[in-house]
Amino acid sequence: MAMKGQKFKTYSEELKMEAIRLHVEEQWTYRQISDHLGIHDQDRMKCWMRKYREQGEFGLLDQRGRRKEYLDQERYVQQLKRENTILKKYLKIWMQEGKSNASDSSNKRRTSAT
Numbered sequence: 001m002a003m004k005g006q007k008f009k010t011y012s013e014e015l016k017m018e019a020i021r022l023h024v025e026e027q028w029t030y031r032q033i034s035d036h037l038g039i040h041d042q043d044r045m046k047c048w049m050r051k052y053r054e055q056g057e058f059g060l061l062d063q064r065g066r067r068k069e070y071l072d073q074e075r076y077v078q079q080l081k082r083e084n085t086i087l088k089k090y091l092k093i094w095m096q097e098g099k100s101n102a103s104d105s106s107n108k109r110r111t112s113a114t
Contacts, residue, residue, distance in 0.1 A: 009040060016048050016060045023049060 019037055022028040023045070030042040039045060051059035058072075 011039065011044075013057075013060055015039075017057065019045055020048060020052050020060075 015037060019033050019039065022033050022036070023030070028036075030045050033039065033045060034042050048060060
């Protein structure tokens with residue numbers, strides 16, 4: 001259990017990928033990897049392996065805070081482009097309806113004036 005004010009050790013994505021590479025390709029044990037890379041907790045490597053198997057390299061990225069929105073920037077940009085396109089279509093329809101409503105009301109004024 002975490003103590004108040006306790007600092008947690010964080011590891012870079014490169015170190016995590018190296019640990020996974022050593023385990024998968026070189027067939028190193030968790031103990032060998034932890035000794036070689038200076039990782040204090042072998043269970044942490046098991047957790048990384050599980051995330052890697054389930055989600056690939058994306059699972060190893062730090063997903064706390066607002067980073068989640070920007071991890072896959074290409075997908076985020078595509079989403080914004082789709083939203084932009086939809087909004088432009090809505091604006092075009094809205095402008096056409098506004099013009100047709102204005103012409104309808106002017107026609108009503110002309111017929112009621114005569």
